[in-house]
Amino acid sequence: EAQVTQNPRYLITVTGKKLTVTCSQNMNHEYMSWYRQDPGLGLRQIYYSMNVEVTDKGDVPEGYKVSRKEKRNFPLILESPSPNQTSLYFCASSPNSRSGANVLTFGAGSRLTVL
């Protein structure tokens, strides 16, 4: 089944404890992206990647890191999480980076709570 898989789905952690949210897609998509969803703010893009080894900041990149060493994986790293990073996170992918009409496939989401 074609899908985007995120792990963990739920996580409660404490301020300052490094964590990684993994994202993997099995569709050979070039483009991958991370979003956070907060009440009243909708979805905001954190980072995106046009292809392997190509990443760029989205609208709210502060406090996050990403890497794209392989086409299928796009982990989101929180080096020192803070309570304002408590949110619902979505990874998404699409076939290529060159068409604005491509449809994103989303993962099921990762709910992160930072105490």
Added chain:
Amino acid sequence: GDSVTQMEGPVTLSEEAFLTINCTYTATGYPSLFWYVQYPGEGLQLLLKATKADDKGSNKGFEATYRKETTSFHLEKGSVQVSDSAVYFCALTVGGNNRLAFGKGNQVVVIP
């Protein structure tokens, strides 16, 4: 920058009622427009899209028409069901990449 504005607040309506969710956009180029739907506990999934002016996207009884003159992409359904209860997001992309700008979303609750 490019942006999408959705009407404020949740929408509560009875089964078989007519649904409209307004979406207007601001873009410097010629955007592709999308409606995504998020069912409870799930990720977003595409509901419909339109890539040029006057295109109509449709799926599952929902429709939206790309109106360049009013910069709008309003979502409509003639007769909603309880299973349509979800959060609906309008979004756009512009240019040669897949950066999506999302609206804030509208919670739709359909009461039996």
